[in-house]
Amino acid sequence: MQKPYRLPFSGKTVPDIYLNIGHFLDHFIMLIFAKAAYDAGREFDLSYEEIIAYGAFGFVLFGGMAPVAAQLADKFSRSLLMVIFHFGIGLAAIVAGCAQSVWQLAVAIALIGVFAAIYHPVGIAMLIKSNHKIGFRLGVNGVFGNMGVAAAPLITGMLLAHGDWQLCFIFPGIFCLAYGVVFAFALEESDGTVASKKSRPSDAFAPQWRRALAALALSTASGGFIFGAMTFIVPRYFEISMTNLSTSVAMTGLLAAIVFAVASFSQIGVGWLIDRFSPKTILFCVACGQVVFIFLAATYTDLALFAAMLFAMCFVFGQIPTTDTILSRYVPDNWRTKVLSIKFLLNLSIGASVLPICGILMQAGFTMAHLFSLMSAVATLVMLAAIILPHQTSSDRVDIAANKSPVLPK
Numbered sequence: 001m002q003k004p005y006r007l008p009f010s011g012k013t014v015p016d017i018y019l020n021i022g023h024f025l026d027h028f029i030m031l032i033f034a035k036a037a038y039d040a041g042r043e044f045d046l047s048y049e050e051i052i053a054y055g056a057f058g059f060v061l062f063g064g065m066a067p068v069a070a071q072l073a074d075k076f077s078r079s080l081l082m083v084i085f086h087f088g089i090g091l092a093a094i095v096a097g098c099a100q101s102v103w104q105l106a107v108a109i110a111l112i113g114v115f116a117a118i119y120h121p122v123g124i125a126m127l128i129k130s131n132h133k134i135g136f137r138l139g140v141n142g143v144f145g146n147m148g149v150a151a152a153p154l155i156t157g158m159l160l161a162h163g164d165w166q167l168c169f170i171f172p173g174i175f176c177l178a179y180g181v182v183f184a185f186a187l188e189e190s191d192g193t194v195a196s197k198k199s200r201p202s203d204a205f206a207p208q209w210r211r212a213l214a215a216l217a218l219s220t221a222s223g224g225f226i227f228g229a230m231t232f233i234v235p236r237y238f239e240i241s242m243t244n245l246s247t248s249v250a251m252t253g254l255l256a257a258i259v260f261a262v263a264s265f266s267q268i269g270v271g272w273l274i275d276r277f278s279p280k281t282i283l284f285c286v287a288c289g290q291v292v293f294i295f296l297a298a299t300y301t302d303l304a305l306f307a308a309m310l311f312a313m314c315f316v317f318g319q320i321p322t323t324d325t326i327l328s329r330y331v332p333d334n335w336r337t338k339v340l341s342i343k344f345l346l347n348l349s350i351g352a353s354v355l356p357i358c359g360i361l362m363q364a365g366f367t368m369a370h371l372f373s374l375m376s377a378v379a380t381l382v383m384l385a386a387i388i389l390p391h392q393t394s395s396d397r398v399d400i401a402a403n404k405s406p407v408l409p410k
Contacts, residue, residue, distance in 0.1 A: 063348025088115030090176030146264030157253020228351025
């Protein structure tokens, strides 16, 4: 009997390190434009405020295409989609570097958004297929993604210092293509292991779950706006507010990279605190830190700005494990994928609004300092979310219920 046709690279798995590097590249490629926009704008006779709007659609697609990518992965293969991710994002970056007009650049950035959207629903699903030390492995994977955020301004700044903005897209694009080949050859047959079925978690949501999800929606929306704005604006803000330290784009890029890299590890400390204290309390403290230090960043320059921005980003990154932990305690396992996909889409869609909003405000006369004051005000919504979030006892947590042995009916 003839075997059914099987698509290339389908139904396979890969060691975690390859998926972690993919997470790094996903965020790195998406944020090249943030640092290179000013130089690209000069070539096309556009101000920084004008050209950043052309990248907005790419960030919208980064979030909006995630459900489509998940559906394609379920229909065909997760491993096949991940191969397409690496080659697609690499080719799109090269096309961006070869753009001869601002509209060609906008289309290329949109393509980057389409292919970058594959990673989170597909790559993370591949990562957690094995249920061995999921929390630790997801933590490591998250740090790799954050390192991509940190490396983008650093490497892009170095390329700008020794070349032009086109190289900032072309060199990483070539690397992605080469790594795509490595990833494809690293794929191996899945052992077919499935999760243990000794116990099944309850299908019931935790008490007051609607109120909890409303608080999560508010914190996700406001946090998405703040995170998107900070990661995009900080490199340029350092260039214009640290002139007493350095006028080199490479140096200011390095300082921005240090802020992102060091702050990303705050997730480990916040995660440790969440296991010992109420996530409601932690979320409120994280929100207070955002309000205070983002506002201070709007008023400081040079080394004081660097210190304020470092603390601000620690609290911004610290919100990520807090909200994910809250979700796991209110939402049963069979609903988490659906709720997480909505949370991811909401977060990135709101984050994508940063580009046009900041562009409009800056054209209306707002300065970078004004934008940071606005973000500090938005952070008060995270405080409101923490207040709305209900208190929860251990007996009401669905994650604890899921780990208990099932109670057989009498």
